[in-house]
Amino acid sequence: MGIDPKTGIRKTKTRRGVKTKKEAVAAAAEFQKEIDNNALIRNDITFEDAFKEWWDVHSKTIKRSTRYSKLSKFKKHILPHFGKLKIKDITKAYCQKVINRIAQDIDSVQDVKIQANLVFKYAVRMDCITINPMEFVVIPKNLSREEEKRNFWEKDEIKTFLEKAHSQLEQQDYVMFYVLIFTGMRKGELLALEWKDVDLKEKTINIKQTMFFKDGKEVIQTTKKYHSKRIITIDDHTAQILKKWRAQQKEILLSNGITSEAKYVLIRGDMRPLRLAYPNDLLKPYDR
CATH class of the missing domain: 1.10.150.130 (Tyrosine recombinase, N-terminal domain)
Structure with a gap:
């Protein structure tokens, strides 16, 4: 068996009784x-x-x-x-x-x-x-759905969104969305990104780790698959946006009495990385 x-x-298993x-x-x-x-x-x-x-x-x-x-x-x-x-x-x-x-x-x-x-x-x-x-x-396929919901934006929609983000959001939030759109990084990768992995002279970003949340705590770990570890080449404008943001970030920290440099590209007030759900929460009013 x-x-x-x-x-x-x-x-x-045994069966008996046959003659x-x-x-x-x-x-x-x-x-x-x-x-x-x-x-x-x-x-x-x-x-x-x-x-x-x-x-x-x-x-x-x-x-x-x-x-x-x-x-x-x-x-x-x-x-x-x-x-x-x-x-x-x-x-x-x-x-x-x-x-x-x-x-x-x-x-x-x-x-x-x-x-x-x-x-x-x-x-x-x-x-x-x-x-x-x-x-x-x-x-x-398409069970109980008359039409699959489109999960991407067209070029003109991206342009409109970035214009609104630039005028309505904090600079860090605008930088976050801009980098996500123009690098193809996953949100966990960007939130775990450290300045030491950003080379503004060579215009590259080294993707070595990602973030996930468990029990309300941030967990940063190395990317789980070999092909997730990669170096992204960024264009001149993206490099300029990151360079400008790095200078602004230092000014904001100094105005709050913090003299040490931020470890992460995107941070909260206490210099911890942003919540994993933060980009989604911020995006809801724009996601139609």
Whole structure:
């Protein structure tokens, strides 16, 4: 019947009461059919049980920020639908129904499927089930949405926004949006950016770290993937904006009695980096 992942011991089952070889062969065939239909493999294990076994190993192979976001996704979108169900009883139809429902609420349903699929794959490897029901799920397109929401601005919209930002926002906020737009940096990368990684003479920005928040605290770590570590070349105007901002930042600190230089390009009043949600909060009135 497979191997028990908790003990590593092969699981076997015996049936008695047959009188002839023909009856024994027929009984064995029926028994195999039950195994193939998941009827006899770890009958008591729930999806949450399988998740905990899988997570105990998988969580040790990823960074803290990834662990936090993945666990949040499981708790919010996956375990409420699958957690208490016996994994052998979860059908393809039920998986499709759940994905359809989730797709009505969030755009990242593809990632929800990917994460849930990892647990089902683990369950197959551990002989909890023989078929992965999530493998056959199709991601619905435009479900309950007449039109996909556009998640980018056109060139003229960017120009209008920057004009408003320059006239209506603090200089640091204008610099923040300008650099995000014209460098392609991720918001966490910009908020974790230190002046020592900005070379205004060579007009380059060295991306070496990023920021995420956990339990209300800033966490700065090295970028998680090799291709995320990169050097960005900036144009003359972006370099001038950063140069001007660096001088203004020093003046602001001096006016507040702070003689030490800021470590980060963008800071709060106490010289800590800005909150990760700050750009989004500031952008809401302009995001139509």
